[in-house]
Amino acid sequence: MKFFIDNIWLVLTALVSGAALAWPVLSRSKHNLTILQATQLINKGNAVIVDVRAPEEFAAGHLRTAKNIPLKELAARINELDKSKPVLVVCTAGVQSVKGAVQLAQAGFAEVYSLDGGFDAWQAQGLPVAK
Numbered sequence: 171m172k173f174f175i176d177n178i179w180l181v182l183t184a185l186v187s188g189a190a191l192a193w194p195v196l197s198r199s200k201h202n203l204t205i206l207q208a209t210q211l212i213n214k215g216n217a218v219i220v221d222v223r224a225p226e227e228f229a230a231g232h233l234r235t236a237k238n239i240p241l242k243e244l245a246a247r248i249n250e251l252d253k254s255k256p257v258l259v260v261c262t263a264g265v266q267s268v269k270g271a272v273q274l275a276q277a278g279f280a281e282v283y284s285l286d287g288g289f290d291a292w293q294a295q296g297l298p299v300a301k
Contacts, residue, residue: 205292205295216256221260
């Protein structure tokens, strides 16, 4: 016990750094899909891909069959999507797509997923993109 009291800053630093290392694993949503899982979902043929990036980013390249609905317009355009189909939400790096997936889930979509790593990760794997 004396060790902990004498080295409180060392102990606190170790706890904070351990938490920082564990955060990405602990905060990962069960609704995030890896590139492999997303590819499998897309290959089943019934998934709707929603790209929430800005139109100019979408025009530069996107997943095939993706529908561009920018995140700021998603709430107003939610009726353009079929609630009976699984939805894969894509953004640049996988951050904004989580927000979009949450919006869709709150709107009653049963199967909503976010692409882990976003379009950047998809493209880095050399997977097909459309322009």
